[in-house]
Amino acid sequence: xxxxxxxxxxxxxxxxxATVLTVTRTNASHALIYLIISLLAVALIFxxxxxxxxxxLEIVIYAGAIMVLFLFVVMMLNLGRGSxxxxxxxxxxxMWIGPGILAAVLLVELLYLIVxxxxxxxxxxxxPKEVGIKLFGPYLLAVELASILLLAALVGxxxxxxxxxxxxxxxxx
Amino acid sequence: MEPNTFLGIELGFIMIVPxxxxxxxAAGLLVWWERRLLGFWQDRLGPNxxxxxxxxxxxxxxxxxxxxDDWVPPFADRVxxxxxxxxxxxxMLMGFVVVPFGPGLAVIDLNIGVLFFLAMTAVTVYGVxxxxxxxxxxxxxxxxxxxxxxxxxxxxFMGLSIMGVVLLSGSFSLNDIVRAQEGMWFVFPQALGFIVxxxxxxxxxxxxxxxxxxxxxxxxxxxxxxxxSMKFGLIMVGEYIGVILSSAMIVTLFFGGWLGPDFLPPxxxxxxxxxxxxxxxxLLRAAIPRPRYDQLMSLGWKVLLPITLVNLLATGAxxxxxxxx
Numbered sequence: 001x002x003x004x005x006x007x008x009x010x011x012x013x014x015x016x017x018a019t020v021l022t023v024t025r026t027n028a029s030h031a032l033i034y035l036i037i038s039l040l041a042v043a044l045i046f047x048x049x050x051x052x053x054x055x056x057l058e059i060v061i062y063a064g065a066i067m068v069l070f071l072f073v074v075m076m077l078n079l080g081r082g083s084x085x086x087x088x089x090x091x092x093x094x095m096w097i098g099p100g101i102l103a104a105v106l107l108v109e110l111l112y113l114i115v116x117x118x119x120x121x122x123x124x125x126x127x128p129k130e131v132g133i134k135l136f137g138p139y140l141l142a143v144e145l146a147s148i149l150l151l152a153a154l155v156g157x158x159x160x161x162x163x164x165x166x167x168x169x170x171x172x173x
Numbered sequence: 174m175e176p177n178t179f180l181g182i183e184l185g186f187i188m189i190v191p192x193x194x195x196x197x198x199a200a201g202l203l204v205w206w207e208r209r210l211l212g213f214w215q216d217r218l219g220p221n222x223x224x225x226x227x228x229x230x231x232x233x234x235x236x237x238x239x240x241x242d243d244w245v246p247p248f249a250d251r252v253x254x255x256x257x258x259x260x261x262x263x264x265m266l267m268g269f270v271v272v273p274f275g276p277g278l279a280v281i282d283l284n285i286g287v288l289f290f291l292a293m294t295a296v297t298v299y300g301v302x303x304x305x306x307x308x309x310x311x312x313x314x315x316x317x318x319x320x321x322x323x324x325x326x327x328x329x330f331m332g333l334s335i336m337g338v339v340l341l342s343g344s345f346s347l348n349d350i351v352r353a354q355e356g357m358w359f360v361f362p363q364a365l366g367f368i369v370x371x372x373x374x375x376x377x378x379x380x381x382x383x384x385x386x387x388x389x390x391x392x393x394x395x396x397x398x399x400x401x402s403m404k405f406g407l408i409m410v411g412e413y414i415g416v417i418l419s420s421a422m423i424v425t426l427f428f429g430g431w432l433g434p435d436f437l438p439p440x441x442x443x444x445x446x447x448x449x450x451x452x453x454x455x456l457l458r459a460a461i462p463r464p465r466y467d468q469l470m471s472l473g474w475k476v477l478l479p480i481t482l483v484n485l486l487a488t489g490a491x492x493x494x495x496x497x498x
Binding site: 056060063068 | 283285299306318345
């Protein structure tokens with residue numbers, strides 16, 4: 001058990017420091033790499049807490065698909081040295097005051113809640129089958145709503161893309 | 174879980190050594206084997222000088238790679254450029270963790286084995302993508318971009334094509350999936366799933382005919398244009414490990430894994446079946462020309478996606494019917 005706790009705190013440390021570095025990096029691609037590492041660490045935490053299914057999906061979907069698209073956009077924007085300089089000018093010490101105060105308020109609230117409530121139950125293993133039964137049982141409506149949202153996004157993207165393609169085709173003709 | 178120990182150490186820990194060594198050695202051997210096989214199919218000899226049948230060619234190649242100048246371009250992003258090849262090889266090697274080589278012969282039998290494999294192949298995208306980005310070269314960047322789109326696209330079909338197998342066996346654990354095939358290999362009820370998985374496996378390892386990320390006649394060498402010496406070697410090793418991993422997964426998911434008649438031990442059956450698919454990967458390279466990039470993408474979204482969805486629907490309906498009966 002003590003090994004698990006040590007692994008948990010190690011993963012938490014990695015995740016937190018990677019997230020902080022995500023915010024403070026001036027190079028967009030470096031920031032993204034730290035964000036990916038942070039997601040991988042969070043997946044490890046899920047695994048240690050007994051939710052292997054959530055851990056696997058965290059990597060497959062967040063780290064494996066969504067972040068790839070982020071990186072894709074960064075690559076297409078072709079950000080060079082200029083944008084790093086610009087970021088450096090924006091990230092002045094004065095800029096940190098506002099977000100710092102707001103984050104500190106949340107941190108105090110969180111600490112208060114953690115101290116106030118009883119010890120949370122240590123992770124109970126949840127198998128993929130149980131997750132599936134829950135998703136398509138009591139949470140069916142949420143699944144359907146999420147899929148409708150995705151369908152709407154898909155139709156929207158198709159619509160925008162088609163207009164662009166039509167304009168291109170007329171240009172060629 | 175039953176206590177599966179050997180000399181007081183858990184079997185999984187011991188398995189790490191042969192799996193790691195075996196995968197790397199097989200990848201090295203495959204470099205030679207591919208060239209010999211391609212030579213045979215193209216009616217020429219291939220490397221046949223060093224050692225019996227030229228099998229020591231890989232030693233010569235490694236010496237050559239090690240003595241080459243390990244050059245990092247001054248305009249590249251140094252740290253990312255150096256780490257990217259390691260990410261490719263490490264991700265592919267991690268995939269072997271869940272592959273069952275025989276009854277109980279796996280590093281770990283996760284109850285999310287299939288998802289773990291998908292997660293690890295998903296992570297290898299970054300090696301290619303970041304390698305292309307960090308090289309700071311237009312060919313590398315284009316190669317990286319192509320990889321990003323190609324791999325994210327084909328991951329979708331790869332995941333969906335496995336779902337039929339998961340439905341039939343009722344488990345994500347690769348060991349359970351192999352055991353569920355004792356009556357019949359899943360390639361028969363899941364023929365469509367197998368075809369899609371095979372094509373997606375080709376695209377995921379970006380092997381010819383789907384090696385558009387490195388298409389040499391249009392992009393120099395694609396994402397690894399700037400790589401030389403052992404960094405290039407690591408990328409190549411990662412690619413060959415990917416081929417072996419894809420073949421091993423095809424065997425496990427669709428061809429009964431280590432199951433086979435009793436006159437040979439299970440691990441030999443597994444190796445033979447995997448070797449067969451590795452050879453068919455090489456045969457495809459020798460036989461089929463490379464499609465255009467948009468053809469690759471439209472094949473994915475317009476043909477493979479509907480096939481997998483229909484396959485999933487039919488499999489689900491049949492599973493439901495059998496449950497009702």
